[in-house]
Amino acid sequence: MARAATTADAFNAVAEPRRRQILDALAGGERPVNDLVRQLGLGQPQVSKHLRVLREVGVVDVRDHGRQRLYRLNGRALKPIHDWIQPFQRSWSERFDELDAVLEDLKKEEGHAHDD
Amino acid sequence: MARAATTADAFNAVAEPRRRQILDALAGGERPVNDLVRQLGLGQPQVSKHLRVLREVGVVDVRDHGRQRLYRLNGRALKPIHDWIQPFQRSWSERFDELDAVLEDLKKEEGHAHDD
DNA sequence: TTGACATATGCCTATATGGGTATATGATTC
DNA sequence: GAATCATATACCCATATAGGCATATGTCAA
Numbered sequence: 570m571a572r573a574a575t576t577a578d579a580f581n582a583v584a585e586p587r588r589r590q591i592l593d594a595l596a597g598g599e600r601p602v603n604d605l606v607r608q609l610g611l612g613q614p615q616v617s618k619h620l621r622v623l624r625e626v627g628v629v630d631v632r633d634h635g636r637q638r639l640y641r642l643n644g645r646a647l648k649p650i651h652d653w654i655q656p657f658q659r660s661w662s663e664r665f666d667e668l669d670a671v672l673e674d675l676k677k678e679e680g681h682a683h684d685d
Numbered sequence: 686m687a688r689a690a691t692t693a694d695a696f697n698a699v700a701e702p703r704r705r706q707i708l709d710a711l712a713g714g715e716r717p718v719n720d721l722v723r724q725l726g727l728g729q730p731q732v733s734k735h736l737r738v739l740r741e742v743g744v745v746d747v748r749d750h751g752r753q754r755l756y757r758l759n760g761r762a763l764k765p766i767h768d769w770i771q772p773f774q775r776s777w778s779e780r781f782d783e784l785d786a787v788l789e790d791l792k793k794e795e796g797h798a799h800d801d
Numbered sequence: 802t803t804g805a806c807a808t809a810t811g812c813c814t815a816t817a818t819g820g821g822t823a824t825a826t827g828a829t830t831c
Numbered sequence: 832g833a834a835t836c837a838t839a840t841a842c843c844c845a846t847a848t849a850g851g852c853a854t855a856t857g858t859c860a861a
Contacts, residue, residue, distance in 0.1 A: 572848045573701065585689065585698040585819085596772065602838060613821060617839055636828045637836045644776025651770045651771065653705065656712065658767055660760025675812035684785060690820040701849085720806060726840035731850060733809055751805045752858040 575622050579650055582626040587611060588619050592642060595629060601637040691738050695766055698742040704729060705737050708758060711745060717753040 577593045583589055587609060594600060602620065606613045620640055623629040627646040632639045658678050699705055703725060709714060709726050715731065722729045724734045736756055739745040743762040748755045 570816090570819080570849045570851095572691070574817070575688070577818095580705075581700045584696045586696075587694075587819090591732050592773070596776070603836095612821070613838070614822080614840080618819075621691075621839085633828095638838065642773075644773040644774060647770060647773050648777055650766070651774055654763060654767045654770060657708070657758075657760040660712070660758060661764055686819045686821095688842090690847070691849095703849085718808095728851070729808070730810080730852080735851080737809080749858095754808065775849080 579626050582622050582628060583615075583647070583650065585619070585622075588623055589620055589670040591616070591623065592628065592647075595642040596638060599632070599639045599641040601634070601639055603637075606639070609668075614659055642675055692741040695742050695744060695762055698738050698744060699763070701735070701738075703731075704739055706730070707735055707739065708744065708763075711756060711758040715748070715755045715757045717750070717755055719753075721756070735796075760776065 575585065583592070590609055591605055594605055598638050602616060603622075606616050609616060620629065620631075624631060624640075628643055630641050630643050632641065645670065689697050692702065699708070718729065718732060721736075725732060735746065736747075736759055740747060740756075744759055746757050746759050748757065751780055760777045778798055
């Protein structure tokens with residue numbers, strides 16, 4: 570078997586540095602492809618291909634705007650990564666116990682529904 | 686150019702599900718290879734190869750113990766992933782602003798040095 | 802020292818990658 | 832409808848993967 574496709578999941582999609590750069594850029598808001606091409610200093614076809622991967626994994630959305638295509642971050646698709654990595658923080662952060670306690674308090678003191 | 690090596694960084698190493706499983710298992714403490722082989726239901730050579738990748742990226746450490754080799758998690762090597770993903774949480778978690786405020790308070794109220 | 806156990810490495814193959822370059826598709830303007 | 836701008840796709844290539852299998856290395860026991 571070969572390596573899993575880059576489009577297999579967010580983990581694989583985001584393993585590529587260029588694609589992380591794209592997401593970092595999109596964190597600042599919706600952007601057309603050419604903006605990203607300039608920011609990355611990479612060829613336009615390459616950027617388009619990276620965007621396709623990110624789109625297939627659901628980490629970005631597209632919207633037509635005249636002759637441009639505006640790409641926008643969909644951070645929720647990154648949640649699995651966050652969820653997986655989160656527990657390991659305990660292993661390097663000494664202050665985590667403290668933070669953990671605070672979070673517990675937050676959950677108890679307030680009865681809100683929440684998504685994380 | 687081809688895809689970056691799995692040993693290029695933690696992002697690439699951890700893109701493989703089996704390797705994440707291994708790290709999950711090691712979160713419970715030091716384990717010999719055969720334990721992992723059983724838990725993963727994968728061939729022993731395959732597990733050894735995954736462990737090599739994880740070791741090259743610094744995410745696990747090894748220690749000789751008789752004829753066994755005990756592998757142990759080194760979570761700190763996962764910190765870059767955590768650091769990168771963290772800001773995106775804002776984009777899906779409505780409660781993040783609240784949590785953010787709490788963290789700010791923690792930093793101000795206490796003058797400790799800390800590593801996260 | 803011979804054999805059993807624990808782990809690592811070598812070799813094989815199918816597969817997909819990321820960048821480069823050329824070109825197709827699609828929208829806008831003149 | 833022709834020229835132009837914006838983006839996507841097709842094709843080429845070097846590269847390394849993950850698993851399967853055989854085997855090397857290393858350690859302990861009898």
